Amino acid sequence: MEEIKNKIEAILYCIPEGVSTRRLASLLGIGSPGYIKKALEDLQGEYSESNRGFQIVNEDAIWKFVVKQEYLELVKEAAKPELPNSVIETLAYIAKEGKIKQSELIKKRTNKAYDHIKELKDVGFVEIKRKGRTNVLSLTKKFYDYFQLQEGEKLNLE
Amino acid sequence: MEDRVYELIFNEEDPSWESLIYQLVRDGKIDPWDIDVSLLAQEYLKMMSNLKNFNFRMSGKVILAAAILLKLKSKGLGLQEFVEMTEAPEEEVFQIAFPEVMPGMDEAMAGLNEEAKEGVDIKIPRSRKRKVTLTELTDALKRAMEVEERREERRKEDLRILAEKKKKIGNRRKKIDIFKKIKEVYNRIVIFVKDKKTNTAEFVDILPSQEKRDVIWTFVPLLHLANSGKINLDQKEAFGPIFVSIKNGRNKKQD
Numbered sequence: 001m002e003e004i005k006n007k008i009e010a011i012l013y014c015i016p017e018g019v020s021t022r023r024l025a026s027l028l029g030i031g032s033p034g035y036i037k038k039a040l041e042d043l044q045g046e047y048s049e050s051n052r053g054f055q056i057v058n059e060d061a062i063w064k065f066v067v068k069q070e071y072l073e074l075v076k077e078a079a080k081p082e083l084p085n086s087v088i089e090t091l092a093y094i095a096k097e098g099k100i101k102q103s104e105l106i107k108k109r110t111n112k113a114y115d116h117i118k119e120l121k122d123v124g125f126v127e128i129k130r131k132g133r134t135n136v137l138s139l140t141k142k143f144y145d146y147f148q149l150q151e152g153e154k155l156n157l158e
Numbered sequence: 159m160e161d162r163v164y165e166l167i168f169n170e171e172d173p174s175w176e177s178l179i180y181q182l183v184r185d186g187k188i189d190p191w192d193i194d195v196s197l198l199a200q201e202y203l204k205m206m207s208n209l210k211n212f213n214f215r216m217s218g219k220v221i222l223a224a225a226i227l228l229k230l231k232s233k234g235l236g237l238q239e240f241v242e243m244t245e246a247p248e249e250e251v252f253q254i255a256f257p258e259v260m261p262g263m264d265e266a267m268a269g270l271n272e273e274a275k276e277g278v279d280i281k282i283p284r285s286r287k288r289k290v291t292l293t294e295l296t297d298a299l300k301r302a303m304e305v306e307e308r309r310e311e312r313r314k315e316d317l318r319i320l321a322e323k324k325k326k327i328g329n330r331r332k333k334i335d336i337f338k339k340i341k342e343v344y345n346r347i348v349i350f351v352k353d354k355k356t357n358t359a360e361f362v363d364i365l366p367s368q369e370k371r372d373v374i375w376t377f378v379p380l381l382h383l384a385n386s387g388k389i390n391l392d393q394k395e396a397f398g399p400i401f402v403s404i405k406n407g408r409n410k411k412q413d
Contacts, residue, residue, distance in 0.1 A: 016286040065286075072291045079288040085298065088290055092299035108306055147292045155299055 004028065004039045005046075012056065018064030060124060060142075069148070083123070090116035091125060094137055095147075095155035102128070102135040163193055164201055167223045175219070179226060190230040198224055334375070336382070343379035344388065347402055361400035 007028055011019060021033040021040065030036060040063050044056040054067050067075050081088065090113050094100055106113050117137065120126040125143040128135045144151045163182075166175045183190060202220045343364065350359045361380070366372045380402060383389045392401040 067288050069289075072289055073293065075288055076291070076294075079286050081290045081294060082287040083290055085301075088294060088298040089302040089305075092295050093302050095295065096299055109302070146289070147295060149292070155295060157296065157300060157303070 001039060001042070004030070004036075005043050008036070008039055008043060012063060012065050016064065018059065018062035020061055021063070024063070083119070086112065087116045087119050091120055091143075092155060094120075094126060095139060095143070098152065098154045099136060099138045101131075102137055105137060163223075163227075164198065167198070167219060176222070176226065179223070183230065190227055193227050195224045195227050198227070336379070339375055340379040340382050343376055344383055346376075347389065347404060351404060358401050358403040361402060364402065 008024060011024060011027060019027075021036045024036045024040075025031065025033045028036070040056070040058070044058070047055050052068075053071050054065050056063060057066050067079070083091070090105070090109050093105065093109060102117065105117070109116070117126060117128070121128060124140055125146070126137050127140050128137055130136075141151065143149075144153070149155075163179065166178055198220065202217075346364045346366075347359055350363055351357060361376070365376050380389065380391060380400075384391045388405060390403045390405060392403070393399070
């Protein structure tokens with residue numbers, strides 16, 4: 001088990017975007033994703049106990065190393081955010097409104113926002129619901145969890 | 159192999175040279191690794207020194223070709239940051255040219271050819287990305303609001319300029335009395351036919367000048383006069399001369 005954990009650790013270190021248990025199983029040539037999951041959970045526990053600056057998380061079935069929330073400001077300059085600035089701006093705009101018609105957002109953020117919406121939907125921050133002739137965009141639970149905001153809380157400049 | 163690419167870029171007039179490069183890569187006829195971009199630049203400089211005049215079209219073509227080749231090579235090396243700076247419509251080509259480089263470290267490592275490994279310092283791990291902070295989200299909102307404000311100001315300024323232009327044009331615009339114009343044109347026809355002792359005038363004969371404005375303000379009244387049955391207009395062929403004749407008993411000036 002220790003050897004497997006070391007290998008998993010090495011792989012996670014080298015793939016910042018994270019990896020699924022299935023893929024880990026395939027990379028390690030192990031037939032049982034359940035065994036991999038157990039090793040990952042052990043590793044996660046070890047990192048958590050040893051009180052380090054980063055941890056192993058499982059986000060939407062993808063395991064990865066992330067910097068702990070309290071050190072994010074510290075590494076701001078060292079690492080790039082996982083979303084491009086323009087996409088964060090569009091997300092911030094949606095977060096300010098809480099819920100917004102896609103057409104209204106496009107008017108404010110130009111046509112480029114279509115791509116931003118797609119990216120935000122793909123990462124699971126925004127959900128799209130059809131309403132009449134337009135789509136209505138709203139924030140998901142993942143968004144509120146990620147930014148540690150109360151569900152339904154709107155972003156403001158204060 | 160390189161010669162073929164240089165030929166495409168420097169000699170061929172075919173505008174589809176770019177897709178031809180992709181096609182050659184796709185068909186496996188050329189390998190982007192084998193093309194020395196610096197040689198391409200040298201060839202270009204040589205050619206430029208032989209030319210008497212600058213050829214900006216050629217400059218653009220060479221720079222674009224060099225960029226395409228560099229991009230294909232950079233992708234192969236996993237220089238993701240460089241690749242992200244550009245859009246990647248040739249994804250399919252890349253997958254064919256560098257099938258070994260797929261998302262995931264293991265395949266990328268396994269696949270990068272030995273030549274690349276020796277020549278380039280491949281950094282592992284690749285640049286690590288971090289979570290977006292709430293402060294960044296708030297800062298992004300500030301930026302987005304500022305952009306929106308600037309856009310709104312620009313829109314208002316554009317509207318103001320447009321309104322000013324309209325006002326200026328409006329002030330300059332002369333009011334034309336169409337009835338007066340009709341009378342003037344009619345009297346011109348009457349005077350012409352009396353002087354020439356004829357019944358028919360050609361359109362050009364009654365024009366005060368060849369200026370566009372005079373042509374229009376002679377033609378429009380003529381249409382009104384023909385419509386009210388005071389004159390006949392006759393044109394044998396499209397764009398041919400227009401003949402104007404006063405109807406019988408109507409060859410008197412109007413006041």
